[in-house]
Amino acid sequence: MNAEQRQQEILAQLADQGEVNVADLSARFGVSEMTARRDIIQLAAAGLLVRTHGGAVSAASRSFEPLFALRSRTNADAKRLIGQAVAREVIDGQTIVLDGGSTGVAIAEALVGRNLTVCALNIRVADILSVDHATRLMIPGGMVRTGESSVIGSDAEASLRRYRFDTYVMTASAVDVGAGLTEWNVEDAAVKRAAKEVSRRTLVAVDSSKFGREAFALICGLDEIDLVVTDSSIATTHKNELSAAGAELLIA
Template identity: 60%
Template sequence: MQAEERQQTILQMLQTRGQLAIADLSARFEVSEMTVRRDLAQLEKTGLLRRIHGGAARAGSGSFEPPFALRARLHTEAKRAIATAVAAELTDGQTVILDGGTTGMAVAEALVGRNLTVCALNMRVAEILASSPATRVMLPGGIIRHDELSLAGAAAERTLADHRFDTYVMTVSGIDTAAGLTEWNLDDAAVKRAALAVAGRCVVACDSSKFGQTAFARIAALGDVDVIITDTALAADQREAAAAGGADVRIA
């Protein structure tokens, strides 16, 4: 296993367990403890984890939004598969709202070259789509969130309220039967609710790690969206629970 793959696995394990021991990682990957220490040192240098005695811990509390740099390295293959499936849900000529985050960026990459009008709720997403002359890109007003580069605030919500869109491609931080669809940031959640209100259809793009999770701000109930597209790692009981809550869950 190459260093990049080991480090990706370490980050994914930390998101679930919170802490990991060097000895356990050495045994799992069948490499020396010195190799594991080098992996942890590289990840700590970029702020993706915290070194502790004998191992590593998550860089921040599980109660707060994980940093963008960390999320960008997690579940990349799943996000690409989800993005391809989401792109297939859209018809050329449609008007679309597209969220940000790492999954939103994957969807944007899958849409490059498509004949669509896309209202991008994130500067990174807008830049990806703007590379194609076939795609008409619209930016709402609002305040740009540092690091995330999402657009939030009253001006963004007002721009959305003045238009009607065929489809909203929503990304979320958590999906739970009781809590519904949730987001870490209050301002982002408000913009997502505004986008949902002006779209004829809502497709949620969300990797399986978000199921069973609850973030700080509620966006909507499961039954308020039309389709949730996720990856093959989703557990059967989680899919059944989401379906019981009114969601149409599809596997990419």
């Protein structure tokens, strides 16, 4: 296991448990404590965790939205596979709305060069898709949310409602059978609801860590979407819950 893989595992453990210990990491990865400590130092320098005596704790409160820099390093391989699976679900010539976030970025990377019309709800996603002439890129009006680079506000919602899209590729902060699909930011959730309303099909792309959790603002219920794409680490209990709720599931 190389340093990048070890550090992703450290971030995944922090997201799940909130803390890590150098001695435990050394034993888990089969490396020296010095190597485990060096991984923690590098992640701390990037602002992705906070060092403690003998280990580290998460840099983000579990009651608030994690920073994009942290999310982009967490479950990166799973998000790449999800991006590729979503790309296979999209047909050339279609018009689609694409969300942002770290999963949205992975999907955008998988769609580069495709013959599509894409309405990007995030500036990072738009930048990725702007490199190839085959993809026609749209950006709705509105304000850009600092840090996340998502397009928000009533102008963005009104812009979306002037069109009818084939597919909306939605990302979400949390998925729960009872709570539905939720987002940390109220304005992001409002734009997502508008995108869903103007799309014939809604596909939700979320990595397995998002299941069984709730964020602050409701986007919609699971009965309002057509397909959920996730990675193979999804728990059997969550698979069964989705099936009972009538949601179609695709494992990347």
